[in-house]
Amino acid sequence: MGEAVDLPAATHFGEGNVNAPGPTIDLVAQDDLPATKKPEDDDDWDYPYPTDFKIRERAIDDIRPLKVAVIGAGISGITAGVLLPIKVPGIQLTIFDKNSDVGGTWVENIYPGVRCDIPSHCYQSTYSPNVNWSEEYAQGHEIRNYWQSVARKFNVHSKCRFRTKVNSAQWDADKSKWILNVLDIEAATTADSEFDFIITANGHFNEWKMPSYPGIETFKGHIRHSSNWDPNFDPNGKRIATIGNGASGIQVTTALQKQAAHVDHYARNKTWIAGSFNPSQRERQETAMPFSEQQLKDFQDPEKYLAFRKQLEGSFFRRFEAILRDSETTRIGADRFKQIMRERLGDDAELLEKMVPDFPPFCRRLTPGPGYLEAITKDNLTFIQDPIDHFTETGIVTKDGVHREVDAVICSTGANVDFAPPFPIVAGEYDLSRDWKPDGKFGFPYTYLGLFTPNFPNCAYILGPHPPGTSGTVPHGAETQTTYIAKLLRKISSQGIRTMTPSKRATDDFVAYCDAFFPRTNMSRKCSSWYNGGRPGARIHGVWPGSASHLTRVLREPKWEDFEYTYEKGENRFGFLGNGWTLKEQDPDSDLTPWLRLESENDLKDLHERWWDL
Ligand SMILES: Cc1cc2nc3c(=O)[nH]c(=O)nc-3n(C[C@H](O)[C@H](O)[C@H](O)COP(=O)(O)OP(=O)(O)OC[C@H]3O[C@@H](n4cnc5c(N)ncnc54)[C@H](O)[C@@H]3O)c2cc1C
Numbered sequence: 001m002g003e004a005v006d007l008p009a010a011t012h013f014g015e016g017n018v019n020a021p022g023p024t025i026d027l028v029a030q031d032d033l034p035a036t037k038k039p040e041d042d043d044d045w046d047y048p049y050p051t052d053f054k055i056r057e058r059a060i061d062d063i064r065p066l067k068v069a070v071i072g073a074g075i076s077g078i079t080a081g082v083l084l085p086i087k088v089p090g091i092q093l094t095i096f097d098k099n100s101d102v103g104g105t106w107v108e109n110i111y112p113g114v115r116c117d118i119p120s121h122c123y124q125s126t127y128s129p130n131v132n133w134s135e136e137y138a139q140g141h142e143i144r145n146y147w148q149s150v151a152r153k154f155n156v157h158s159k160c161r162f163r164t165k166v167n168s169a170q171w172d173a174d175k176s177k178w179i180l181n182v183l184d185i186e187a188a189t190t191a192d193s194e195f196d197f198i199i200t201a202n203g204h205f206n207e208w209k210m211p212s213y214p215g216i217e218t219f220k221g222h223i224r225h226s227s228n229w230d231p232n233f234d235p236n237g238k239r240i241a242t243i244g245n246g247a248s249g250i251q252v253t254t255a256l257q258k259q260a261a262h263v264d265h266y267a268r269n270k271t272w273i274a275g276s277f278n279p280s281q282r283e284r285q286e287t288a289m290p291f292s293e294q295q296l297k298d299f300q301d302p303e304k305y306l307a308f309r310k311q312l313e314g315s316f317f318r319r320f321e322a323i324l325r326d327s328e329t330t331r332i333g334a335d336r337f338k339q340i341m342r343e344r345l346g347d348d349a350e351l352l353e354k355m356v357p358d359f360p361p362f363c364r365r366l367t368p369g370p371g372y373l374e375a376i377t378k379d380n381l382t383f384i385q386d387p388i389d390h391f392t393e394t395g396i397v398t399k400d401g402v403h404r405e406v407d408a409v410i411c412s413t414g415a416n417v418d419f420a421p422p423f424p425i426v427a428g429e430y431d432l433s434r435d436w437k438p439d440g441k442f443g444f445p446y447t448y449l450g451l452f453t454p455n456f457p458n459c460a461y462i463l464g465p466h467p468p469g470t471s472g473t474v475p476h477g478a479e480t481q482t483t484y485i486a487k488l489l490r491k492i493s494s495q496g497i498r499t500m501t502p503s504k505r506a507t508d509d510f511v512a513y514c515d516a517f518f519p520r521t522n523m524s525r526k527c528s529s530w531y532n533g534g535r536p537g538a539r540i541h542g543v544w545p546g547s548a549s550h551l552t553r554v555l556r557e558p559k560w561e562d563f564e565y566t567y568e569k570g571e572n573r574f575g576f577l578g579n580g581w582t583l584k585e586q587d588p589d590s591d592l593t594p595w596l597r598l599e600s601e602n603d604l605k606d607l608h609e610r611w612w613d614l
């Protein structure tokens, strides 16, 4: 007889460990077949290798449709809406958004002065560029229009359910489904829907937060967050307080100073003001920076435009060194920014002293802020660093006891940057909205590569924790993350997989890498930023631990060994092999030899590697 071997257990849904010892079968050696029953002797001969395996009567490429929900239709959700239907055969995609159109950030942020702070030609998809950007740094509405046009071009709207807010996501372990509870905002009704896989794309800054100073609710004037700007509010001639000197506060203060009678600008901490994001670019100006006629003409030539784009976007992939602690770029940056600040503050040494931070540049996200420092020097603006103590019905009192009366307060106080989702995402005993918070069970956004969390099967995040950011571009990052997730979805739907979850061990190893990496960067220095959840000294979770090129490489090929799997109906992992057929070969018109191409069109690097031509 042949030797007995242990096989992995037939894997049942809900049992995570596919490597547990399973039933023992006999491997019968050819020579040991019973002498009386040989195939050549007997037409009714029984194949003597009994098995419980049940062949599924379906072709291997008869793919299981997957119901996938994306929560959010900003740049991340649009990217998913464009790429997933193309990259994942059979996907049934629904994109939920509480707004009435796609665009996220660029739909909601309509405050005066809102515009891109990186060049428009880098803040677009890689696959559907706009050669007609009107300015080097587009205003908010032009960015919104661009992304909405991309969504229309790729039919994303047909997958969207607008004015629909996701209230909660609950993993049903018996069904292996996510149950989304959604609110139809117009009808004010809620309903549950089931999905095989969910992807959060709800944005870092979407959950904007108001400050909670004593008395704020008694303030009788106009009060809003800048991300919730009231289009009917006319700032002209008003006394306005602006709170916060992040990128939003800098933009809105600069714009309001020109319209308001007076601006009290509350900036409790210092911040660096840069000339531009990228030393290879010309410095930002406050006024629009339109393209010349010749440039616009050149952009119509695809080759010239591509060369321009590659040069520009390439320079954003080369600025990683800037974030490294004690690097030459950091030192040069600090000197350069200090000089810019001095010049723009009109050589006002006292103001300069008040504004130049003790922490290095790139500890917080850089803020170019054209026109901001000039605005600060104007007579109708008071720059206030003394912390706010409380609000009154008519204004704001700082700790030093000064009461300043205003007609309106615009809070650019940022968002809920602990990155915990703003609605419960619950699996077993864990809830990401609670357990990613500092006092939660994980205490920080505990993720595998910023994309998944152990114990949360079939749940991924686009631009969640550890997004690309210090180099590269946001749209490129969303595309590479979406493509990685597409690979998982293809694997799940085509290989009989019911659940995929990153292992705790792989996740802990990633966290250990982050903990070793971030001390090398300026982000670990003492400042408050959304990289550290607004808590100096806290674990960095707002950015990828490496360069954008590094992240691109990491995401190119999933490390399948880092995941735990369960299979459909508790089947043997090879249930998906089906009945040995492909649907393709049953179609007389299909191309069964896609690898045969003109020799000139063959690139051996991708020979036999194209998933889509199978
Ligand atoms: C004012 C401002 C300016 C910025 N400028 C730049 C810049 O110049 N360059 C740059 O690189 N980055 C910039 N950013 C960062 C910007 O947010 C990202 O670049 C990018 O737009 C994020 O896209 P997103 O799709 O991930 O998130 P978002 O654009 O925030 O979209 C999230 C979407 O999710 C939806 N959503 C959230 N919760 C729910 C729910 N429970 N149910 C249903 N829908 C939900 C929201 O309605 C929203 O539409 C800026 C951010 C802000 C706030």
Ligand SMILES: NC(=O)c1ccc[n+]([C@@H]2O[C@H](COP(=O)([O-])OP(=O)(O)OC[C@H]3O[C@@H](n4cnc5c(N)ncnc54)[C@H](OP(=O)(O)O)[C@@H]3O)[C@@H](O)[C@H]2O)c1
Pocket (backbone or CB within 6 Å): 115, 116, 117, 118, 205, 211, 212, 243, 244, 245, 246, 247, 248, 249, 251, 268, 269, 365, 388, 412, 413, 414, 415, 528, 529, 530, 534
């Ligand atoms: N295109 C652009 O130029 C642009 C514009 C807007 C936003 N963005 C993007 O969005 C990100 C977020 O920008 P953001 O400005 O909205 O948020 P942010 O960078 O987090 O800044 C929030 C600001 O509010 C202050 N603040 C928070 N709570 C406060 C309180 N209770 N009292 C007083 N001040 C308080 C913070 O001060 P402390 O630092 O002291 O905590 C900080 O100055 C940016 O980093 C950028 O990525 C880009």
